[in-house]
Amino acid sequence: MGMGANIVLGAIADDFTGATDLANNLVRGGMRCLQVIGVPQQEVDLTGIDAVVVALKSRSCPVDEAVADSLAALEWLRQQGARQLFFKYCSTFDSTDQGNIGPVADALLEALGAHQTVMVPAFPINGRTVYQGHLFVGDRLLNDSGMQHHPLNPMQDADLMRVLARQTPHPVGLVNRTVLAQGADATRAQLSALAEQGVRHVICDSLDEQDLDVLAEATVAMPLVTGGSGLGQALPAQYRAQGWLDTISEPGRLSPASGGALVLSGSCSRATLAQVADFLAKYPDGGFALDPLALAEGGKQQEQALAFARKRLSQEAPVLLYASADTEKVNAAQKALGVAHAGALVEEALSQLAVNLVDEGVGRLLVAGGETSGAVVSALGITTLRIGEQIDPGVPWTQTPMAGREAPLSLALKSGNFGGVDFFTWAFEVLV
Ligand SMILES: Nc1ncnc2c1ncn2[C@@H]1O[C@H](COP(=O)(O)OP(=O)(O)O)[C@@H](O)[C@H]1O
Numbered sequence: 406m407g408m409g410a411n412i413v414l415g416a417i418a419d420d421f422t423g424a425t426d427l428a429n430n431l432v433r434g435g436m437r438c439l440q441v442i443g444v445p446q447q448e449v450d451l452t453g454i455d456a457v458v459v460a461l462k463s464r465s466c467p468v469d470e471a472v473a474d475s476l477a478a479l480e481w482l483r484q485q486g487a488r489q490l491f492f493k494y495c496s497t498f499d500s501t502d503q504g505n506i507g508p509v510a511d512a513l514l515e516a517l518g519a520h521q522t523v524m525v526p527a528f529p530i531n532g533r534t535v536y537q538g539h540l541f542v543g544d545r546l547l548n549d550s551g552m553q554h555h556p557l558n559p560m561q562d563a564d565l566m567r568v569l570a571r572q573t574p575h576p577v578g579l580v581n582r583t584v585l586a587q588g589a590d591a592t593r594a595q596l597s598a599l600a601e602q603g604v605r606h607v608i609c610d611s612l613d614e615q616d617l618d619v620l621a622e623a624t625v626a627m628p629l630v631t632g633g634s635g636l637g638q639a640l641p642a643q644y645r646a647q648g649w650l651d652t653i654s655e656p657g658r659l660s661p662a663s664g665g666a667l668v669l670s671g672s673c674s675r676a677t678l679a680q681v682a683d684f685l686a687k688y689p690d691g692g693f694a695l696d697p698l699a700l701a702e703g704g705k706q707q708e709q710a711l712a713f714a715r716k717r718l719s720q721e722a723p724v725l726l727y728a729s730a731d732t733e734k735v736n737a738a739q740k741a742l743g744v745a746h747a748g749a750l751v752e753e754a755l756s757q758l759a760v761n762l763v764d765e766g767v768g769r770l771l772v773a774g775g776e777t778s779g780a781v782v783s784a785l786g787i788t789t790l791r792i793g794e795q796i797d798p799g800v801p802w803t804q805t806p807m808a809g810r811e812a813p814l815s816l817a818l819k820s821g822n823f824g825g826v827d828f829f830t831w832a833f834e835v836l837v
C-alpha cells in the first residue's frame with residue numbers, strides 16, 4: 406500500500422505522453438493526480454492523491470510484454486485500493502492485428518474477474534470522435550487521416566468493431582449514438598443486454614462531451630473502463646456523485662516554477678513541425694537543429710548544441726534544440742542509418758542534453774514527442790510526476806522532485822500531434 410492512499414481511479418497508460426494526457430483530463434475533472442513511470446519498485450507517497458496513472462511503454466512492444474507489464478501495473482494499482490481501473494490507449498486506437506489493445510483488455514478483465522468493458526477512444530476537443538463504431542479525426546475517417554501511414558501501427562481501417570475483432574477471440578459489440586441520446590439508463594440497459602449475449606468488448610460512439618458524460622454515468626460501477634482521455638474528464642463528476650471523491654479546489658496546483666527554460670523536440674509530426682517553425686519565426690537565433698547523420702559521426706554536434714544552449718540560457722533567452730524534420734529529411738536519415746538507429750541517435754542526444762542542462766540549472770523543460778519524452782524522462786531518472794494545469798488540450802505542466810535540489814523540475818511532455826502552433830512559447834507564459 407502507498408502511504409496515505411485513497412485512490413479512486415487507477416489507470417494503466419500504454420505510453421508516456423498518453424498518460425499525461427489522461428492525467429490532465431482527470432485534473433480538469435477535479436482529481437489530484439500523480440503519474441508514475443513504470444510500475445513502482447519502491448513505496449510511493451500517495452497522500453492527497455485521488456488518481457494515479459501508471460505510464461508504460463506497451464503500445465508497440467510485443468504482445469506478451471504488454472500483457473505482463475499491464476498485469477503488473479494492475480496488481481500494483483489494486484494494492485493501492487483503486488476503486489475503478491482505466492486502460493488508456495491512443496485516441497486514434499493505435500494498434501495492429503496482433504494487439505495490443507485487445508489482448509491487454511482481455512488480460513485485465515480476466516485478472517479482475519470481470520465480464521465486460523467499454524472502449525471509448527473519443528477525444529472530441531482534439532477532433533477524435535466515434536460514430537456507428539467508426540473513428541474520425543476531424544472530418545476524416547481514421548484510415549484517411551494520415552494515421553494510415555504511421556510507421557509502427559498504420560491504421561488502415563476506421564471500423565473499430567472490425568479492428569478489435571482481429572485482436573480478440575471474444576465477441577465485440579456497439580453502443581451507438583441513438584442509445585446514448587436516450588441517456589445513462591438506456592445505455593446501461595444496452596450494455597446489460599450485450600453482456601447477456603456474451604459481448605465482452607463494447608465499442609462506444611461519442612460525438613461530444615455530453616456523450617462522454619452519459620457513458621461515464623453508465624460505466625462508473627464497471628471494474629474496468631478503457632479508452633482515450635476524453636472519458637477521463639467525465640468520470641470524476643460521477644465519483645463525486647457516488648460520494649467517493651470530495652470537491653477539490655485547485656486539483657492542479659503546483660509549487661512555483663523556477664530555473665532556466667528549455668524546449669527539446671524529437672517529434673516529426675505535422676503539429677510539431679509547425680510549432681518549431683513558429684518558434685524560429687519568433688526567435689530566428691533561438692533554435693539549434695540536430696541531424697542524425699551528423700550525430701552518427703561522433704559527439705561534435707551534440708557539444709555544439711550544448712554550448713549553444715548554455716549561451717542562450719545564460720542570457721535568459723528562449724532556446725529550442727530540435728531534430729524535428731520533414732518527411733524527406735527523415736527518410737534520408739532512415740535510409741542511411743536505419744529507422745531504429747536514426748531514432749536512437751536523436752533520442753540519446755536529446756536525453757543527454759536534458760541531463761546536462763537540467764544539472765546546470767534548467768528548471769522548466771518542455772519535450773515534444775512520445776518516444777522522445779520516454780527517453781528524456783528515463784535519462785533524468787524521473788519516477789513520479791504530479792500533474793498541474795493544462796497548457797493546451799491533452800498537455801499539462803507537471804512537476805517532479807529533483808534529488809539534491811530544493812525546487813522541483815517543471816516538465817511538459819507533448820504528444821507529437823497535440824498543441825497549438827505557438828505551443829513552444831505559450832507553454833512558458835501559462836507557467837507561474
Ligand atoms: N531528423 C530525424 N530523422 C530520423 N528520425 C528522427 C528525426 N528526428 C526525430 N526522429 C525520431 O522520430 C521519432 C519521433 O517519435 P516521437 O518522439 O514519439 O514523436 P511523435 O509523438 O510525434 O510520434 C523518435 O524516435 C525520434 O528520435
Ligand SMILES: O=C(O)[C@@H](O)C(=O)COP(=O)(O)O
Nearest residue numbers: 422423426495496775820821
Ligand atoms: O490519446 C491520445 O491521442 C494521446 O494521449 C496519445 O496517446 C498520443 O500518442 P503519441 O502521439 O504517440 O504521443
